[in-house]
Amino acid sequence: MYMQLLQILLVPLVFVFITYYAGVRWGAKAGWLSFAALLYSTILTLLAGWQGGAQEFYDWRPIGLFGLNADGLSVPILFTIALLCTLMSVFSMPYMDHTMGEDKKQFGLYYALFILYSIGMMGAVLATNLIEFYLFFELMLIPSYFLIAKWGSGDRDRISFMYFMWTHIGALAFLFGILSIGYLSGSFDLATIATQTLPVGLRSIIVILMVVGLLVKMAAFGLHIWLPHAHAEAPTPISALLSPAMIGIGGYAIVRLVMSLLPSAFFEISTALTVWAVVTMFYGGAMALMQDDVKRLLAYSSVSQMGYILLGIASVQALGVSGAMFQYVTHGLGKGILFMVAGAIMLQAHGLRSISKMGGLAAKMPLTATAALIGFFTIMGLPPTTGFISEFFIFAGAFKQAFALNSMLRLGLASLGVVSTVLTAGYSLWAVKRIFFGKLPDELADVKEAPMTVTGPLLVLAVISIILGIFPDLVEKMLLPAVKVIVGG
Numbered sequence: 342m343y344m345q346l347l348q349i350l351l352v353p354l355v356f357v358f359i360t361y362y363a364g365v366r367w368g369a370k371a372g373w374l375s376f377a378a379l380l381y382s383t384i385l386t387l388l389a390g391w392q393g394g395a396q397e398f399y400d401w402r403p404i405g406l407f408g409l410n411a412d413g414l415s416v417p418i419l420f421t422i423a424l425l426c427t428l429m430s431v432f433s434m435p436y437m438d439h440t441m442g443e444d445k446k447q448f449g450l451y452y453a454l455f456i457l458y459s460i461g462m463m464g465a466v467l468a469t470n471l472i473e474f475y476l477f478f479e480l481m482l483i484p485s486y487f488l489i490a491k492w493g494s495g496d497r498d499r500i501s502f503m504y505f506m507w508t509h510i511g512a513l514a515f516l517f518g519i520l521s522i523g524y525l526s527g528s529f530d531l532a533t534i535a536t537q538t539l540p541v542g543l544r545s546i547i548v549i550l551m552v553v554g555l556l557v558k559m560a561a562f563g564l565h566i567w568l569p570h571a572h573a574e575a576p577t578p579i580s581a582l583l584s585p586a587m588i589g590i591g592g593y594a595i596v597r598l599v600m601s602l603l604p605s606a607f608f609e610i611s612t613a614l615t616v617w618a619v620v621t622m623f624y625g626g627a628m629a630l631m632q633d634d635v636k637r638l639l640a641y642s643s644v645s646q647m648g649y650i651l652l653g654i655a656s657v658q659a660l661g662v663s664g665a666m667f668q669y670v671t672h673g674l675g676k677g678i679l680f681m682v683a684g685a686i687m688l689q690a691h692g693l694r695s696i697s698k699m700g701g702l703a704a705k706m707p708l709t710a711t712a713a714l715i716g717f718f719t720i721m722g723l724p725p726t727t728g729f730i731s732e733f734f735i736f737a738g739a740f741k742q743a744f745a746l747n748s749m750l751r752l753g754l755a756s757l758g759v760v761s762t763v764l765t766a767g768y769s770l771w772a773v774k775r776i777f778f779g780k781l782p783d784e785l786a787d788v789k790e791a792p793m794t795v796t797g798p799l800l801v802l803a804v805i806s807i808i809l810g811i812f813p814d815l816v817e818k819m820l821l822p823a824v825k826v827i828v829g830g
Contacts, residue, residue, distance in 0.1 A: 346467065350463060386411075387420065389419075390420065413823030417670050421669060430455070432684065457480065460477075470529050482508050485587070488575065488579045497574055500574045535602060552599060558594075559647045569637050569640040572643065592669060624648075643672070649672075650672070652758050656735070656741070663738075664737070675718075676716070696776060699775060700782055726807060727807075739754070
């Protein structure tokens, strides 16, 4: 089994070089090599989940600084990342072909960076060691910076630098925390640290450093400044990984690294995190309502959705935390659909991003409109999409913790969290109405459905969202037992 886990990372790594040289020669067609490598990783992830059943998974630690762990917590997250990266390889071919113009040799560099970015995300989820996690965490940052700086739109040099600095500062705060743990425990291995008792006086400081660093990556309120700019101006295939896949890894890391290693210190700050989560939910939703640029709307929506994940984690209840991790899957599917919808419209409507200049596109792009509805229904939490189950678990965990602590503050915050879903419904339905219904502007009269390399990935994610909404046990049978080990209950 360890070879199977190793291949999830090694096969794409080998294809970095193959795809680079193929891209220089073949242009966009090199995307099929990226697709093949990442599809292989996706299949191996599915096999890990299927072979592992509900609770028995695999932990491989050949050396102290490197190991791989596939369990009920990591497999659903890993599957979401691998699936999105696989589909974005296909989506990138027509989209980036339009962006790059005559210089098709750039595809070699694009796909090499794209695969490295994918490896960084997958490696972080599989890591068994704090230093290993940090290295993969940084590997996510470097190729994504170059992808934005070279192929982004608008003031891409300034925005890519802003993105790099914000997320790197967050990573440094996180690094101070993990170095402190390593010094005090004598190890960076997660299994070894879990058996150690760290000094009581330093636990809270370490937790705050690590959590704040990870909240920068999640773009929680106050630490979100970089996200609307980076997501709006990045190439759309990269936006569709930055938002649905990358930023949520911060939430996964809070559960995997902070809650599991320092549970009592994390519980001490959980009420403050609940407040932060609810503010993030409201702020992101309210800002999304105010946007005319479709990509900035989706970016602020992601800020709000990270609030949902943080609310579930801060509940410190098995239901809430498993719901938060399920929400990672939900957000990955829903927002992956929506960013690709935005890309499809931009591709077919000559780069149009202004919602006020759209309308009536459902008649011209029926498949895209259907996928968009499913994507918005997913992040709204409407049945039969996966969002209904994940949000139900999040709020159930938040209310359960409020009653367990007999805390009126937590009860009020959980109630406000439910109220914030109205904002999600508001900006979602508002966007659907103005983009796909009403009068079709004359300048969009020649718009037609995007090619299948664009609409195909959309429909795949839409179908999976509905399947997991109808059969949520496919995910929860892995997540819930794994989370119970960490938080009890």
